Amino acid sequence: MKNVSPLCHTPPMGWNSWNTFSWNINADLIKSSADKMIETGLAEAGYEYIVIDDCWSEKQRVNGRLVPDHEKFPDGIKSVADYVHSKGLKFGIYSCAGTHTCAGYPGSFEHEFEDAETFAEWGVDYLKYDYCYKPETADGANLYKRMGMALRNCGRDIVFSACNWGKDDVHSWIRESGANLFRSTGDIQDNWESVKRIALSQIGKECCSGVYCHNDMDMLVVGMHGNSDNEWIADVVGGCTDTEYKTHFALWAIMNSPLMIGCDIRKMSDETKEILTNKDIIAINQDIECRGPYCIKQWNNPENVFALIKPLSGGDYAIGMFNFGDKTNEMSLQFFDIGLPYTSGRGLEIYDCCKHETIGIFTERLCVQIPSHDCMMYRAKVVKA
Ligand code: GAL
Numbered sequence: 001m002k003n004v005s006p007l008c009h010t011p012p013m014g015w016n017s018w019n020t021f022s023w024n025i026n027a028d029l030i031k032s033s034a035d036k037m038i039e040t041g042l043a044e045a046g047y048e049y050i051v052i053d054d055c056w057s058e059k060q061r062v063n064g065r066l067v068p069d070h071e072k073f074p075d076g077i078k079s080v081a082d083y084v085h086s087k088g089l090k091f092g093i094y095s096c097a098g099t100h101t102c103a104g105y106p107g108s109f110e111h112e113f114e115d116a117e118t119f120a121e122w123g124v125d126y127l128k129y130d131y132c133y134k135p136e137t138a139d140g141a142n143l144y145k146r147m148g149m150a151l152r153n154c155g156r157d158i159v160f161s162a163c164n165w166g167k168d169d170v171h172s173w174i175r176e177s178g179a180n181l182f183r184s185t186g187d188i189q190d191n192w193e194s195v196k197r198i199a200l201s202q203i204g205k206e207c208c209s210g211v212y213c214h215n216d217m218d219m220l221v222v223g224m225h226g227n228s229d230n231e232w233i234a235d236v237v238g239g240c241t242d243t244e245y246k247t248h249f250a251l252w253a254i255m256n257s258p259l260m261i262g263c264d265i266r267k268m269s270d271e272t273k274e275i276l277t278n279k280d281i282i283a284i285n286q287d288i289e290c291r292g293p294y295c296i297k298q299w300n301n302p303e304n305v306f307a308l309i310k311p312l313s314g315g316d317y318a319i320g321m322f323n324f325g326d327k328t329n330e331m332s333l334q335f336f337d338i339g340l341p342y343t344s345g346r347g348l349e350i351y352d353c354c355k356h357e358t359i360g361i362f363t364e365r366l367c368v369q370i371p372s373h374d375c376m377m378y379r380a381k382v383v384k385a
């Protein structure tokens with residue numbers, strides 16, 4: 001029996017073409033994004049997968065096989081995958097459990113095993129698998145099982161990224177399909193309301209996510225600033241503020257979502273790069289135990305202000321404090337509530353993951369003012385106090 005090391009112990013990190021480019025993709029874009037992944041330090045920070053989303057194929061299969069769009073990918077997909085691999089990165093592609101992809105290209109329904117074989121031949125390391133055009137009589141869970149089995153037996157390690165937008169009670173059956181990550185929400189848009197809505201919708205569902213099968217809250221919009229060929233994603237001109245992008249990244253990180261960048265990494269601002277490469281926040285996301293956080297709301301402002309607490313391996317705790325309100329608000333975290341009564345004689349040594357410095361030892365509580373739409377991200381160590 002093969003004894004292989006399983007894929008995706010921690011949430012995958014990478015870049016995906018959809019948020020910024022949608023249908024406007026081609027080999028040069030993918031290759032130059034791979035170059036930038038290295039040059040900008042994103043790869044060093046942990047980003048690994050370069051994923052082509054929808055719209056990469058011809059509209060018809062040839063001899064039953066998927067074929068790359070000959071204008072977008074004149075040398076085929078394998079040559080792009082080879083290029084990505086030559087940079088030390090991994091390569092991902094997209095298909096769909098239905099008869100067509102969401103943009104109307106051929107889907108993998110009843111072609112699951114041959115498509116998995118094609119992807120393996122091309123050197124694919126990651127498959128995002130969508131849910132459009134599912135025949136009404138087909139059972140969604142069964143379709144993910146099929147592709148899960150096909151991928152597990154195609155002769156290559158391919159991460160299975162399920163994308164059914166949280167439909168059909170996916171949390172309850174996706175793990176058994178063999179998927180390594182699963183989309184739990186509808187598509188993200190480059191605005192604060194969308195970020196907020198997605199985050200709130202997943203608080204309380206942390207127990208469904210864990211090692212080898214992670215709750216995917218959708219690709220990041222960090223750094224897009226309204227720049228997308230897809231008007232629906234761009235939504236309002238200007239996108240989010242850098243503060244909102246910082247909060248978005250912190251939320252996805254502490255909630256253990258995969259971190260798939262969606263902006264044009266060839267044109268990142270310094271602020272975007274700083275957010276995306278924050279090593280202290282990435283370490284929280286990539287903690288080996290993958291324990292989901294729990295939520296403590298600010299008692300006198302529960303609608304707007306809350307903390308997420310995540311136990312880390314080795315005894316530390318990640319503490320994220322978030323202010324979704326439109327003015328500065330206070331969060332006062334009582335240590336009693338997280339398992340540290342005053343009588344224990346212990347306190348928390350608090351390290352600020354954005355300033356990258358220890359701010360002190362606190363007993364009983366940590367009380368901070370958080371500007372509107374901002375957050376605080378801490379790593380806390382239990383110490384005698
Ligand atoms: C959606 C999916 C998006 C993107 C798009 C492509 O269903 O949620 O992330 O992949 O399809 O058409």
